[in-house]
Every structure is written in C-alpha cells, then in structure tokens.
Amino acid sequence: MKFVHAADLHIDSPLRGLTRYEGAPVERARRATREAFERVVALCLTEQAQFLVLAGDVFDGDWKDIGTGLYFVSQLARLRETACRVLLLRGNHDFELTKQLTYAEHVFEFGAAGSKRGKYTHLFEAEGVAFHGVSYAQKKVDKSLLPLYAPPVAGLLNVGVLHTNATGSRDHAAYAPCTVSELVAHGYDYWALGHVHSHAVLHEDPWVVYPGNTQGRSVREVGPKGCVLVESSGDRALDVRFMPTDTMRYFVEEVLLGPEDDTADLYEKVRHRLDDVVARAENSLAAVRLEIKGSCRAHAAIVAERESILGQIRADTIDRGGDVWLEKVKLSTSPAASIEALRAAKGLVAELLTWTDRLRGEDADTERLGLLRALEPLKKKLGRELEELEIVVEDEAWFAGVLDRAEALLAERLTSGAND
Known part of the structure; x- marks a missing residue:
C-alpha cells in the first residue's frame, strides 16, 4: 500500500520579495504553487498511490475568486484515473475555505474539532489502513487536539493526520501544541504532520514526519520543497521518501x-x-x-x-x-585598503580622511557651511551643470552617502598604485 503525504500547499499564495524587472519570469513565479501541486498529483498517478493525505493549509486564506477552489477540485478529479482517494484536513489558513467546496466521493474530509458533523477516523479495511485526523474549527487553536484522536485500530496501519507545531518552531504559530513523545505514545504507526514548512523526520518507528511545504514562498524558505511518499509492506514496515515538487x-x-x-x-x-x-x-x-x-x-x-x-x-x-x-x-x-588603517597612517590620504571626519564630527554644521562657501566659485563656473547634480548638503542621509562614496574613492584611487 502506498500513500503520498503533503501539506501546506498554499495554492495561489503570492510569492514574496520577488523584484519585477524587465525580462523576469513573472508568470512562472505566479504559477509556482499550482505547478507544485500538479507535481504532487502526478506523483500519485505515477506511483499508483492508493491515498493522498493533505495535512492542512491547502489554501492561503481568502481567495481572490472561486477559481482557486475550482482549480483544486479539478486536480483532485485527476486522481480518479487510478482510484486514488484523498484524505483532507483543514488547517489554520483554510479552516473555512474548504467548506465552500463540494467534493466527489473519493475525497474524505476530517471533521472539525467540536463539530457534530464529519468523522475523525476513516477506515479502509481492504487496504488495511485507518486514517485519523481533526480539522481546525477556527484559525487559532491554542490547545492540543490529541485528546480527540481515537485509539489505534487493532490489525490496521494507523495514520494520524495533524496540523501542529510539534517542534516549537519560532517561524510558525504554536497552534495545536503537542510534543513528539506524546505523538509516539499515542500508538499510531505514522504521523502525517503539517504546519511547519521544513521537511523533517522527527521520529522513526513510529514515524513522525513533516513533509514541509510543496513550494517555497520566500527567501526564508530555502532549499528543496516537496512531499513524502510512504510505502508499507505486509508487516507494516514503512519506507518513507522525500520527493521534491517545487518548480x-x-x-x-x-x-x-x-x-x-x-x-x-x-x-x-x-x-x-x-x-x-x-x-x-x-x-x-x-x-x-x-x-x-x-x-x-x-x-x-x-x-x-x-x-x-x-x-x-x-x-x-x-x-x-x-x-x-x-x-x-x-x-x-x-x-x-582599510579606511581605518589609512586614517591612522601619515600622508595625503590620511589628511583628506581627517577632513571627511570633520564633516561628520561635533562641528559638522560649521564645516558644511564652510564647504558650501567653498563651492560658490565652482557654482559660478559650472552654473546649471552643478545644479543638475542636486547637491543638498543639508540632507543628512544624502550627505552621509556622499561622504561614504568619497572615502571609498579616495581609498581606491589614491592607493591603487600599491596594488598594481
């Protein structure tokens, strides 16, 4: 029996920090989260997985339009080709959105905490597996959801699906808090976690696994992103492999x-x-x-x-x-050439750098007025050309930048002979 464990798809989430400039592949970036999910679906089809487990945050919050939801449903429909069923859990980013969709019979959604509707456990006896999960009923879940998880079903492979910060990661809110030891003690064979965006195997035998998100969304999420392919043999031993899906x-x-x-x-x-x-x-x-x-x-x-x-x-x-x-x-x-070393040395460069120090020192205002007076003859000679340089000595940030550039040029131009 095979299943694919994915989480934190954040479909249509805007990728952050990407500068737009002429020739930049904007469209490829815009489609990245969708294409990553398409790779997850393709993996299920290629491997003929019996199940796809989605451990929360399929979406990223409010949709711009219904198109995001319809896209998701259309991708799930592809899984009918191999009779792959979907186990869907709602996380903190999509606790409401998935309720707006109508799913086909091959999609099994976990009930929300405190709700009388929906099931926390889905049994598939023919395949020898029981999936247990509790969806979020609201965005913020401060208490552990573990007390709502049923005991393991005897004779079956037991898979727990949970959206949680089990590692105490500072990069993610401490939702549905629990510890790895608590998960291990619960008696399931595999914990399919979501919420933390880095792939991590927290424990083996039983397995406690974060697949990470399927597509990195900013420079804070570096390296390969993907999902996990899990295969069980007759004795319920598991082979767990990370599979990249990021585009x-x-x-x-x-x-x-x-x-x-x-x-x-x-x-x-x-x-x-x-x-x-x-x-x-x-x-x-x-x-x-x-x-x-x-x-x-x-x-x-x-x-x-x-x-x-x-x-x-x-x-x-x-x-x-x-x-x-x-x-x-x-x-x-x-x-x-170090500016500080040049200041400490004797000679013309050190003298010039002493002058720039005065323009930063306690008497900077007086020194700058003197600089303005010194520029008057140059203004008369250059006229409009000098005006176009936009010299604004009174602007602190502008003036500090000019001094930095002047020092760098002095250090480079007046000491370059020593480097040639």
Missing part, C-alpha cells in the same frame, strides 16, 4: 571578492555562482538572493556606480535564458 527554488548565496578583484572579476564570480545554483536547482527556476562581500578594488566602482553595476548583474542574469530570478542583490563590499 521554483530559493537560494541565499554569498559571492566573496578578494583585494585584487575589480568589477570584471565581480561579474565573473557572480556568473560562476549562478552556474552552481542552477545545477543545485534540479530543473526548478532558481530564485536567488545574492550578497556580494569582501574588501576589494571593485568597491570604489560599486560606491560610485551602484545602480549601473546592479543593472549589469541583472542583464547578465537575463541573458542566461530564464533559469534564474534574482530576488535581491546586496552589495556589502569594503575598500581593499
């Missing part, structure tokens, strides 16, 4: 630049890192957050031409053909 996979990657690296080296290292990410994405669209770090010669150009460099990185990514989406690029470099 878009999140990565957080670091690109480290060395002291001699310039912008050409930066672009080359980014390309190599993205090649590596694509190989690890296993034919999924890779959504990548890049952080470029290190003390390097490229820093001065990064400070002076930040938007241009970001644009070039994105252009190079688009040229790859759509296998990568840059969720964000963080430029966190520093000068190859």
Whole structure:
C-alpha cells in the first residue's frame, strides 16, 4: 500500500520579495504553487498511490475568486484515473475555505474539532489502513487536539493526520501544541504532520514526519520543497521518501571578492555562482538572493556606480535564458585598503580622511557651511551643470552617502598604485 503525504500547499499564495524587472519570469513565479501541486498529483498517478493525505493549509486564506477552489477540485478529479482517494484536513489558513467546496466521493474530509458533523477516523479495511485526523474549527487553536484522536485500530496501519507545531518552531504559530513523545505514545504507526514548512523526520518507528511545504514562498524558505511518499509492506514496515515538487527554488548565496578583484572579476564570480545554483536547482527556476562581500578594488566602482553595476548583474542574469530570478542583490563590499588603517597612517590620504571626519564630527554644521562657501566659485563656473547634480548638503542621509562614496574613492584611487 502506498500513500503520498503533503501539506501546506498554499495554492495561489503570492510569492514574496520577488523584484519585477524587465525580462523576469513573472508568470512562472505566479504559477509556482499550482505547478507544485500538479507535481504532487502526478506523483500519485505515477506511483499508483492508493491515498493522498493533505495535512492542512491547502489554501492561503481568502481567495481572490472561486477559481482557486475550482482549480483544486479539478486536480483532485485527476486522481480518479487510478482510484486514488484523498484524505483532507483543514488547517489554520483554510479552516473555512474548504467548506465552500463540494467534493466527489473519493475525497474524505476530517471533521472539525467540536463539530457534530464529519468523522475523525476513516477506515479502509481492504487496504488495511485507518486514517485519523481533526480539522481546525477556527484559525487559532491554542490547545492540543490529541485528546480527540481515537485509539489505534487493532490489525490496521494507523495514520494520524495533524496540523501542529510539534517542534516549537519560532517561524510558525504554536497552534495545536503537542510534543513528539506524546505523538509516539499515542500508538499510531505514522504521523502525517503539517504546519511547519521544513521537511523533517522527527521520529522513526513510529514515524513522525513533516513533509514541509510543496513550494517555497520566500527567501526564508530555502532549499528543496516537496512531499513524502510512504510505502508499507505486509508487516507494516514503512519506507518513507522525500520527493521534491517545487518548480521554483530559493537560494541565499554569498559571492566573496578578494583585494585584487575589480568589477570584471565581480561579474565573473557572480556568473560562476549562478552556474552552481542552477545545477543545485534540479530543473526548478532558481530564485536567488545574492550578497556580494569582501574588501576589494571593485568597491570604489560599486560606491560610485551602484545602480549601473546592479543593472549589469541583472542583464547578465537575463541573458542566461530564464533559469534564474534574482530576488535581491546586496552589495556589502569594503575598500581593499582599510579606511581605518589609512586614517591612522601619515600622508595625503590620511589628511583628506581627517577632513571627511570633520564633516561628520561635533562641528559638522560649521564645516558644511564652510564647504558650501567653498563651492560658490565652482557654482559660478559650472552654473546649471552643478545644479543638475542636486547637491543638498543639508540632507543628512544624502550627505552621509556622499561622504561614504568619497572615502571609498579616495581609498581606491589614491592607493591603487600599491596594488598594481
């Protein structure tokens, strides 16, 4: 007997943090949660699983329209091809929504806590299995639902389906709290959990398993996402395998630049890192957050031409053909020559950096007025060209940014001879 255990599909949930830019694969991202569920259904058909267990949060809250619900029903209808039945439990995100749908006879929904309607246990004696589950009656469930779960049925494989934070994960609300030891003590052979979005095997013999969500939804949910395929033999021993279903996979990657690296080296290292990410994405669209770090010669150009460099990185990514989406690029470099070391040294650079210190110090207002007076002759010579630079010395944030760029350029341009 085989069954597929999935949870936290969050169908049509918007994927967060994805920057839209020209050439970005927006449509692929928009469809990612649906395509992940389609892979779950395809796995059931390919493996000829007798059951699909959905352990809560099929949906993500209110629908924009009924289309989301109808899509779900249409996918469940595909499972009739192999007579695969569906065990459906409502979680905190969809405790009301699934009640708006009418299901076919091959879909068995678990009753909600406190409700007189619906069953907590569904028996399938021909296949030798009993499924036990309690759906949420409201969004917030602060108490354990375990007291509502029936004792195991003798002679059958007993599968408990529960939407819970059994690990005390801080990333998820502490709904339907329980412990792994409590689950183990209940006497079931397999606990099909939902709610926590990371795949985890919390216990074996009996099995206590989170499949994780079927599709990552933000950069906080990195790595492969999917479901679990469970196969039992005659002696009720279980084979449990994680099966990826995500069509878009999140990565957080670091690109480290060395002291001699310039912008050409930066672009080359980014390309190599993205090649590596694509190989690890296993034919999924890779959504990548890049952080470029290190003390390097490229820093001065990064400070002076930040938007241009970001644009070039994105252009190079688009040229790859759509296998990568840059969720964000963080430029966190520093000068190859330490600003603090240059301040402590003697010479022209240290003198100039002392001047920038004064513009940040206690007498900054006086120093800035002096700077404005010093710029007057330049204003007269350049006229409108200088006005177009939008110099706003009184703006603290603007001025701090200018000083940072000036220091980086000083450190790079006036010490570059030592690096050549």
